Amino acid sequence: MLTERQEQILRALVEEYIVHADPVGSRTVSKREDIGFSAATIRNEMADLEEMGFLEQPHTSAGRMPSQSGYRYYVDYLMGPQRIDRSELLAVRRLFASQMDALEQTIQQTVSILSRITNYTSILLGPELYDNKLKHLQVVPLTDRVAVSLIVTDTGHVDQRRIRVPEGVSLSSVEQMVNLLNTKLSGIPLHRLKGRVYRELYSELSRHVEHYESLLSMIDQILVDDLDGRLFFSGTTNILTQPEFRDVEKVKALMDLFEQSDAVARLFTTDHDMGIQVKIGQENHLEAVNNCSIVSASFSLNGRSLGRIGVLGPTRMNYRKVVSLLEVLVEDFSEYLRRRYG
Amino acid sequence: MLTERQEQILRALVEEYIVHADPVGSRTVSKREDIGFSAATIRNEMADLEEMGFLEQPHTSAGRMPSQSGYRYYVDYLMGPQRIDRSELLAVRRLFASQMDALEQTIQQTVSILSRITNYTSILLGPELYDNKLKHLQVVPLTDRVAVSLIVTDTGHVDQRRIRVPEGVSLSSVEQMVNLLNTKLSGIPLHRLKGRVYRELYSELSRHVEHYESLLSMIDQILVDDLDGRLFFSGTTNILTQPEFRDVEKVKALMDLFEQSDAVARLFTTDHDMGIQVKIGQENHLEAVNNCSIVSASFSLNGRSLGRIGVLGPTRMNYRKVVSLLEVLVEDFSEYLRRRYG
DNA sequence: TTTAGCACTCAGGGCTTAGGAGTGCTAACA
DNA sequence: TGTTAGCACTCCTAAGCCCTGAGTGCTAAA
Structure with missing residues (x-):
């Protein structure tokens, strides 16, 4: 697409502009070590590069600066790697x-x-957290009606939220539920938890725990899905x-x-x-x-x-x-x- | 300190300046509804207020703006309450x-x-968190050597930190320790926890739990004191x-x-x-x-x-x-x- | 094909000027 | 004696102008 010389000039100009933040003139480019042509030659090439859309001029008598496509071309084809300090x-x-x-x-x-x-x-x-796996689940009651739920994942992340305890749910049944969830759900990725509960634990819960409908609403609060x-x-x-x-x-x-x-x-x-x-x-x-x-x-x-x-x-x-x-x-x-x- | 008229003028000027952010001239002040004097009179008073340090002039032919002391006086004596929308x-x-x-x-x-x-x-x-009281303490092991500690307070705040599990400490002894701490420390303000452990639980720990020295180092990690x-x-x-x-x-x-x-x-x-x-x-x-x-x-x-x-x-x-x-x-x-x- | 030369363009800095807002002072007035 | 109108003065700001210099495009020569 571009001749080798045009690429040389574009690269030099981009790098010059990156450092100094001022439009770069033909003279400046021609003085660089890696460029072996006179300013006049550069001017011709620069005019071509501008026509092709790689360079822009803020006004007639200013130097050139890279356009968006200019940067694009530089990034895609010209810049090469750099050794890190x-x-x-x-x-x-x-x-x-x-x-x-x-x-x-x-x-x-x-x-x-x-x-x-x-x-x-x-x-x-x-x-x-999407992929994180459940390590431990805990519900800590603060008052009769309010509790804090904690989810610890295998990466050590802790998700905490304040939840409402439904009327009529006893402390011991919450404990029972938490134990059940811990044994059944440990090691499961967070985004699968909710599905699991409904598919596999629903019947078990209803058998073992009283007030299981209320408990399900608690689980809903705990296992919300904003895992962003x-x-x-x-x-x-x-x-x-x-x-x-x-x-x-x-x-x-x-x-x-x-x-x-x-x-x-x-x-x-x-x-x-x-x-x-x-x-x-x-x-x-x-x-x-x-x-x-x-x-x-x-x-x-x-x-x-x-x-x-x-x-x-x-x-x-x-x-x-x-x-x-x-x-x-x-x-x-x-x-x-x-x-x-x- | 200031005459009533001076206070009137200072208040008017501050309020005018607060709205428009431009130095306020004598004419502007005299035109306000709450001011009943001519610009010339205002000018005299403003010169006095400037001498006293309550007003400043950015340059000779500009209006005045409040100085720091001017704002101070306004806030302390002049502004009064305002009805909220x-x-x-x-x-x-x-x-x-x-x-x-x-x-x-x-x-x-x-x-x-x-x-x-x-x-x-x-x-x-x-x-x-200084005053918050301990509601629940929990240690969740992630690997053999690393665990997450959780402290839930009565206000529902959760403090979490990653801690190192000392060599030779078994899972069950950690559990034992956590249980002991929970029963003994529940309801104690956070800033007192550490003292309590050393004063009252030291002997008990050493009796009931093996490897209690290592466990103490864990407790030190859990109960750090940056409660800012x-x-x-x-x-x-x-x-x-x-x-x-x-x-x-x-x-x-x-x-x-x-x-x-x-x-x-x-x-x-x-x-x-x-x-x-x-x-x-x-x-x-x-x-x-x-x-x-x-x-x-x-x-x-x-x-x-x-x-x-x-x-x-x-x-x-x-x-x-x-x-x-x-x-x-x-x-x-x-x-x-x-x-x-x- | 490349380069030197030259006329041309244009932004920016410096300078000047006009306008206007505001002052301080003085003298008159209630 | 306190208040106000009048007036000369100050000084910032914006606008206009010129000049300079960097950079260009074009042309003609190498």
């Missing part, structure tokens, strides 16, 4: 070497390290140092977006679940991130995706570094999960 | 009428309603619509502050624990909130303060409305707590 690599390794922290804590630290190294905002979605992944953020203010966010309006739009979990989660959805995904600018179909890009990757356990981790920065982001870093990070994170839960 | 009052009442939500959920909704009505940022600190209050935020981006936050630098400073829990918590500390507290500008002793004010109030249960809820806005905030609203809100919230836990 030794010290940064070390920080990642050290994080996943620790054993004792709760999963949530490790996740928070992972997100945090990612935002610190990249200087962008980093977001983690998940891990979903949680969101973890770090470095939400990093992006404020970027020159494209001088305008408070844009800052507000983005910060508001961050508070809408579902919208953020949607930014991560993808068809091809595995591997690194780069969504550039308007590919995200969301006003607030029109001039942002999102690089994200799935982490998985036993071949099944658990969630996604990603970096959000301006479209003028250092894709090369972010993608390479994310590759390493996700691999190490998945390895860590395997070691702990696999 | 019927619809807003209703929203508050409706919130606290609901019964079933978990405390955390109610708290989040309270903060949210406060930020929506005021259009500033609202923050809640606490409630501290959590922070809840809402409307963090509201403040971005204020003209004093046009500058992204200031936005960043504030957002960064929000991520430092301890610094935020310190903003709420106070000597006189009860009642409404207004901290204006530099009274907060923190660069990032130099041009912000914080109005906060304690909520309490059985005469004991549980935490504080507050509003953060620009120094040019609508103190009258915020203070009045907070009075109502805190009273209703405390009443709600009493009904539920009192």
Whole structure:
């Protein structure tokens, strides 16, 4: 599609623009070590690249900057891998070497390290509880009418909710029920629990426990199905140092977006679940991130995706570094999960 | 200290400035309904008020704006109460009428309603677990070496942590210990638990349970003492619509502050624990909130303060409305707590 | 095919000017 | 003696203008 020279020029221009955030002129490109042509030649090629839609000019006498397609082409064909700094690599390794922290804590630290190294905002979605298996179920009565239910999963996640105790249900029958559920449901993935109860335990409950209809309503409260992944953020203010966010309006739009979990989660959805995904600018179909890009990757356990981790920065982001870093990070994170839960 | 006329003028000027965010001129003040003097007279008084330090001028030919002391005087002596909108009052009442939500959920909704009505940022600190009483303790083993500990309090709060199971400790002895702790410690405030264990249960443990030294180390992990209050935020981006936050630098400073829990918590500390507290500008002793004010109030249960809820806005905030609203809100919230836990 | 040369374009900074809001002072008035 | 009208003065702001420099596109020569 592009000649080799055009690719050289496009790559040089993108990388120059990523660093300096100013439109790049032909002279600047021609002075780079990897370019061996005069400014005039570059100008010709740049005019062609602009016609093809890879470059844009903010106004006639300014240099060029990459268009969305320009970034796309750069990411898909030109950028290649980048070696990660030794010290940064070390920080990642050290994080996943620790054993004792709760999963949530490790996740928070992972997100945090990612935002610190990249200087962008980093977001983690998940891990979903969907697949987690029931380890232990407990109901703690607070008053006659109110209790707290606890579900501990095999990954150590605790789901807690406040539930209403139906009229006429005795403490001992609740206990009986909980015991039954624990013996029958232990090891079952959370998303199957409800089905199991109705298919297999219904008759047993009705035989062994009095007031079983009321108890079923309690079970309904305990086993609700919002098993969605949680969101973890770090470095939400990093992006404020970027020159494209001088305008408070844009800052507000983005910060508001961050508070809408579902919208953020949607930014991560993808068809091809595995591997690194780069969504550039308007590919995200969301006003607030029109001039942002999102690089994200799935982490998985036993071949099944658990969630996604990603970096959000301006479209003028250092894709090369972010993608390479994310590759390493996700691999190490998945390895860590395997070691702990696999 | 001030003549009545000076107070009239100061009040008018503060209220005018709060609405329009522009320095207020003598003409504007003299045109208000509650002022019956000519602009020239106002000018004389304003010059005096400036000399006394209650007003400032950004430059010679601009109007005046309140200084920090000006706001202080206004808040302390001039503003008076304000009737809360019927619809807003209703929203508050409706919130606290609901019964079933978990405390955390109610708290989040309270903060949210406060930020929506005021259009500033609202923050809640606490409630501290300090005083909560132990309802139920549970240890769920995940693997041989790792377990999850759960503490349910009488308010329905669940404290969970991942703990390490010492070598050589059997499942049954853990169970024994948990049972013992539950019978002996139920109803004891959390901050007393550790003392109790060492003073009264030590000998009993050593008699009944094998490996009791290892078990004690487990207990130490379970009963850690970070019972600090959590922070809840809402409307963090509201403040971005204020003209004093046009500058992204200031936005960043504030957002960064929000991520430092301890610094935020310190903003709420106070000597006189009860009642409404207004901290204006530099009274907060923190660069990032130099041009912000914080109005906060304690909520309490059985005469004991549980935490504080507050509003953060620009120094040019609508103190009258915020203070009045907070009075109502805190009273209703405390009443709600009493009904539920009192 | 590449490059040097040259005329042209246009944003941004600096400077000037006009307008207007608001002041302080003075003198007249009740 | 306190209050008010009048007036000269200050100084910010926005608008207009010019100039500069970076960068371009085109043309002609190498």
